[in-house]
Amino acid sequence: MSYSSKDGRRPNEYASKSSHGYIIRDPEVSEFLDKCNLPKMADEVDVPANLQFSLDALENNPIKHIIAVDGGRSEVFVRKDFPSSTLTFFQFGALFFKTEDLEAISKKAFIDPEDMAKLNTIERYKLALPTKNILLKEASSFKESFRKSLVDFFMKGSAGETFAETLRWLIFQEFDAPIDVYNLSTCPSCGAGDIPLGFKIKKTEFSYQCPHCKEEIYITDVFRLHEAIDDELGAGGVLGYVTVLIEQIIIVYLIKAILETKPSILGETLFIKDGPLAFFGQTANMQKPLRHLTNFLTEKHNLFLAGLEKSGPFVEHADEIGKKLKPGTILLLDNAYIYKYILPGKVDITAPYARSSYYSGKMIFKSMDEKIYVVTIPTKNADVVLAPKKSDFHNLDVILNNIQKLRCDMYDNSLFPVALANKLVSLANHPSSAILEKFAKTTIGKTTTYRI
DSSP states (O other): OOOOOSSSSSOOOOOOSSTHHHHHTOHHHHHHHHHOOOOOOGGGOOOOGGGEEEOOOOSSOOOOEEEEEEEEEEEEEEEOSSSOEEEEEEEEEEEEEEHHHHHHHHTOSSOOHHHHHTTOEEEEEEEEEEEESOOOTTOSSHHHHHHHHHHHHHTOEETTEEHHHHHHHHHTTTTSSOOSEEEEEEOTTTOOEEEEEEOOSOTTOOEEEOTTTOOEEEGGGGGOGGGGOBTTTBSGGGHHHHHHHHHHHHHHHHHHHHHHHOGGGGGGEEEEEESOSBOOGGGGGGHHHHHHHHHHHHHHSOOEEEEEEOSSHHHHHHHHHGGGSOTTEEEEOOHHHIIIIISOSOOOTTSOTTTTTBSEEEEEEEOTTOOEEEEEEEBSSGGGGGSOOGGGBTTHHHHHHHHHHTEETTSTTEEHHHHHHHHHHOOOIIIIIHHHHHHHHHHTTSOOOOOO
């Protein structure tokens, strides 16, 4: 790594322009490259007929409402000089609209702003988390500051319901047969393992006490983010996990609200998440309660939930083989196909792809108007990916029929609700990051309240 000039008195050190020759002439490097394989191109892919299914048309579409959830984040410097300090702002949104409003607009030659406003109903949720070298006034460490900031967000919500109540409802399975104890992998203070968290009847209590060190444990510690946070290096490595996590907690929050107010609406609503239905990193343990919830809702009520991927190896592969699929074709992805054509790896028939993080299964869908989508839909169990069938996916035909109705021509293979939700909550590098950085620098440590 080169030296850089701090005050301009000495020049920057630049990288060598000839050292690459040592790498090129190294026989071990050449031997390593000879062993490598690249992903297969479209003409090398043999799409198995047994994984292809046709989309069944709907006589009656049960979907009357669409809810799309998306989130964005921006990490900003509060101080660039040593010791540098960073803060991350998150904004999440749940976009609501009726399918009849969208259909009415699509039939019009000119769109009235009042009609468009019907499709812009969005509930926003904002969160700020310390990312590096920022402490809350009441905290004794960076890790505690991060944990406290997250639990404070979960103690908020709307209409009298908090995200903390939703989280407890989920992990203690209050929607079905409640469990008495949830075992936390490690205490965030002393590191002791297998900490029992008991189910509490009082709805205002969301903290526990470690039986070993007697320190406070928050209900949000079940996400295990504290295991990947360092007081010196900060929390930069968990920001992506937080985004994916809260997007799905918002979906559960909305499902819970519907069940407690008017359960019949659940069977008329399609939930769409930007990205796959999965949890990653330290938060991967959340896939188990989510799978339990989706199975319960499918059996006792009705659930229409899908994740749409916009980037990554599966999307790139779908673009490659799109011409090989007929319009209206669903390509279910099994272990053998995934590891042969999409991801490098040896096929293991006992270890389904992403079994510890996904509560859904992947598929490539080519709509009747020849748009290509990578969709994840909840499945009954984690072994589905070994030999997937249409019947393994909850409400597959209904979901895909509605997805192809939501096409958006603004971007490649995009959906209208996902594109609109992203527009309403995403935080651009310019000017959002610059404005948020200035806002953070002038406000930190003060009590000024801004209403936007």
